[in-house]
Amino acid sequence: MTEETSLVCLECGNIFNIQRRKSRLKQVGHIKHLYCISCEKIQPHYEIRDIKEFLWKCVNSDYNKFDEYTKKVLSFLGDSERIEKETGRRYRK
Numbered sequence: 001m002t003e004e005t006s007l008v009c010l011e012c013g014n015i016f017n018i019q020r021r022k023s024r025l026k027q028v029g030h031i032k033h034l035y036c037i038s039c040e041k042i043q044p045h046y047e048i049r050d051i052k053e054f055l056w057k058c059v060n061s062d063y064n065k066f067d068e069y070t071k072k073v074l075s076f077l078g079d080s081e082r083i084e085k086e087t088g089r090r091y092r093k
């Protein structure tokens with residue numbers, strides 16, 4: 001059994017989807033080094049697993065408590081319009 005998981009390049013914000021075996025699924029925030037087709041080199045990627053769930057968790061958490069990587073990923077994904085579309089909730093930083 002596999003599940004799709006999304007990883008975000010911490011350098012450029014490119015989103016990369018991979019299939020992982022369920023037993024091998026990593027925690028949200030896991031950093032994996034992968035080749036980024038946009039940067040054209042190996043870059044650290046932040047595992048968000050599911051964009052919608054990730055954003056949902058973010059709108060319901062205290063922004064100030066996120067680590068630097070989470071903040072960076074949010075700056076790539078986190079324009080308010082997108083978050084509102086994904087979560088159906090108003091979002092303010």
Ligand SMILES: [Zn+2]
Nearest residue numbers: 009012036039
């Ligand atoms: Zn990149």
